[in-house]
Amino acid sequence: MRNADPDDPARPASDVFLPALPEKLICGEGADAIVKAGSEGSLASTSFNEQFDQHGAWRREFALRLKLLSEWLKDHDLLDSAVEERLRRLEGQMRTDKVMVAFVAEFSRGKSELINAIFFAGYKRRIMPASAGRTTMCPTELGYDPEVPPCLRLLPIETRLQPQPLMEWRMVPEKWTRVDLDVNDPAQLAQAFEKVSEIRRVTVDEAKALGFWHEDSPEDNPIQGNDGLVEVPKWRHALINIAHPLLKQGLVILDTPGLNAIGAEPELTVNLIPQAHAVVFILAADTGVTKSDLAIWREHLIAEDNAADSRLVVLNKIDTMWDALSTPAQVQAQIDRQRATTAEILGLKEHQVIPVSGQKGLVAKVSSNAELLMASRLPVLEQALAHGVMGQRQKILRAAVGSNISELRTEATRVLGIRRRDLAEQMVELKGLRGKNTSVIKHMRARIEQEQGEFDASGAKIHAVRSVHLRLLREVFTLLGTQTMKAEMADLTNALRQPGIKLGVRKAYASTFDRLREGLRKAEKTSAEIQTMLTGTFRQLNAEYGFSLQAPREPDLARYERDLDLVERSHNQYLGVSNALKLAQPEFADRLVRALATRLRVIYESALGEVELWNKSAAAQLDAQLRERRRNFGRRLEAIERIQQAASGLDDRIAEIESQENALDLLDAKLGELTSHLTNTPMAAAKPAAAPAIAKTA
Known part of the structure; x- marks a missing residue:
């Protein structure tokens, strides 16, 4: 056999070099479920995708239940302006909640290929540019906005010469170059996405003005050509809007360029990356932590202790260690050493450093090769993303849900209590x-x-x-x-x-x-x-x-x-x-x-x-x-x-009050039922099909 062509993920599985590796080497520790899935002859489930689907289903069901509760409260005159505002905010949070995962790496670490393998393998080809050398030249956000047609929007690098921050440029769509996308044509998508790697050749003075040239740190400057010009990104920022299933659920993927480009855009460093719900930092398994990798980590990615679990480090390209001249045990020992060394240098727990092969994972998914997928260890990374990112996000939303619904129920119960007390006073008066x-x-x-x-x-x-x-x-x-x-x-x-x-x-x-x-x-x-x-x-x-x-x-x-x-x-x-x-x-x-x-x-x-x-x-x-x-x-x-x-009016009125008291008891019970539905809906088990059943309870 011969090594697979890295530029041809669709090459048949039989044409991929894969040494006979033991189960431990294929999957690493803690991946028994993945081993089981592989042994049954099917591809391992992409657990991040599945858990994100469940998270989206739970959010949609919850938003629908909130809407029904709001209508019920309004019908029974229990919806004051504060309760209505609380419901509106909570429903808005549920419907628009975004989960951002930032992929950060120095150039040539296989970052874009890893994104292809995790999120875009369903297209059966590369979507994000992932050829040799520098590919992502500008920060790229992938998300979904139903109000915007499928498109790629590119902000010219020259906008750095003007004072407006990046957030303000987002509000000026006419200043962006727009490329319409055909989501049903993978080739057109891939061709359009190539634009994020476009460059411009400028003078040193221009590069200096744009933030890419510093006389006092020549080692970080781009290489100057024979004509005296240097390469800089053509675009400052890219926004990709497509109806990918995960993006529609609220996932936002942030693909960042290398150290030089990160450092030149403060808003990226101090705003976008720190606010990401998870950061995947990608290293090359054969080189480990280089000087520029360590600079990115120390200056931009070190997290507080309570946010450390949201940092995952990927040792990518482990396939470079697959050596026919080494035994599987020797290969495994080499990967284990690199993993332990990386964790020690970066001050992380070893389980936060995950060895994978993004390229082989993509090949495996495209060619439906279960054995190669296991060897790539991509499912292990997907599981870590699922449990880390989604688990943290669900914890935050669950806390917001619990406190808001509890206060809302208290307010509505108080109004019912006032009505019940007023009826009791009237009953005493009338009986008297x-x-x-x-x-x-x-x-x-x-x-x-x-x-x-x-x-x-x-x-x-x-x-x-x-x-x-x-x-x-x-x-x-x-x-x-x-x-x-x-x-x-x-x-x-x-x-x-x-x-x-x-x-x-x-x-x-x-x-x-x-x-x-x-x-x-x-x-x-x-x-x-x-x-x-x-x-x-x-x-x-x-x-x-x-x-x-x-x-x-x-x-x-x-x-x-x-x-x-x-x-x-x-x-x-x-x-x-x-x-x-x-x-x-x-x-x-x-x-x-x-x-x-x-x-x-x-x-x-x-x-x-x-x-x-x-x-x-x-x-x-x-x-x-x-x-x-x-x-x-x-x-x-x-x-x-x-x-x-009327003489009979007294008895009639007393009977009316008794009827109203019974109605209040029913309202109180219904309020408890509707609010308990909101606080007890299990996140992980929510299914889209559950939504129609809600209407019956209203």
Whole structure:
């Protein structure tokens, strides 16, 4: 036999060199299920794809149940503005939740081939360019937006010369070069995707302006040709929008270029990669951790302990170690040594370093060769992605679901409790009228009207409380507002432009983040004052007017301070000695600050959204109970009128109240049923076919 042509994944399986390897070498440790699947003569299941499908099915089913719950609450007048907002946000989160997996590697590590093997083998050919040498020259995002036709959008590299951050360029589609895609034509897709590897030849001055040439670090500069020109990427960023099954479910794949290109785009380094739910760092199995690999890892990928499990390291191209002159045990020992050494250098647990052959995995899937797929170990990586990425994402969503549904149920139950108490009061009143004469009934009417007048007079007190509440709330909005953040970013930009600041750049950043944290703490302190005021006011209103108000849970602004800590660490990681010289260039420092502003905007908008929902929950709860109390006065007066007009009216009204009490019991039971469906739906077992059954429960 002879080695398979790496550029021809469709070559028959019989033409692929594959030594007779023992089961341990084929699969590695912890892959018994994969071994079993292979021994049964079928390809091992692509567990990441399957688990992602289940995750998508669970999200769709959950969003549908939320919609049905919202309609049911609205039909029974239990949907106040705060509950409606909570439901809307939760449903939106479920429908649009994205899971980003970033693939990061230096050039020629087989990254694009690995992406082909995991996600695009169904096309029976390469889709992402994966020839020898540099292929991915610009960061490439693959995702799905139903509002956009299938296309490849390319942002010209010249946009780096302008001040707008990458996030703003996304909002200007006319500045991107668009190539329409035919998703039913794999050859056309592959040809279109080749554009991400296009280059331009520019002068050294142009390369310097674009961030690809640094006089002080010549070893990182691109090679200069005989004509004095150097190669730089033609495109700054690429967005691929196709209806791939996994992308439709919410997966986003980020394919990044090598160290030089990563370092030239701060927004990629400090925003996109840190926010990815999983990072797959790819090394070559034959070379292990090189100097440039280690630079990428230390400057861009080291994670906090709580995020370490989201980092997977792939020792790719293990097929280069398949040697007919070595025994299978010797090959296995060589792979084990490289794995252990890599884990030690990168400070990871050994199970986080996964040896694979992306190229042989692709060949195996295209040619339906189960034995070769086992030898490639690709299923082991897919399982690690499934359990690591999806497990973490499901944990986060499950926590959001649990807390939101619990609060929603509490709010709706409180409204039902008010109605039940009002009916009980009416029942006591009406039963007390049995056998009474007309004058007693008139007296009862006068007493209800007096209570109604006193209640209406309470409006002034409630209005005064709201005025103080809104004044304090405006202070919180100012502290978390856009203007405050813009002012901080302007101060940081000015500090970085000062002569000689580069040696103190970390200090400038530290001062900025200290002020940002102090602002958050002030907002948190003011929120605590509002919460104390609400608790006291609600307690007083409950005592004086029989309400059952309860101050909503205070927004957790401390977690946004933790988010600031993570952002600061990602920037400090980037502000190492290797980038100190780049920071001497004002345009590079400006790009870094703009990238920071983009990330901070997301944090502050999330914090503001939580404060707004908290405020809305308090106001909506009060409005709902005021509305219920007014209705109660109206029902009590109506009952008195009916009793005055007909002798039989009293018994009829008592029977109506008993019927309404029974209806409330049924509503309470139905509320419990609908909300328990939301909290008890198993994520991993959700099936798309389950959706029609939901309608019956509504």
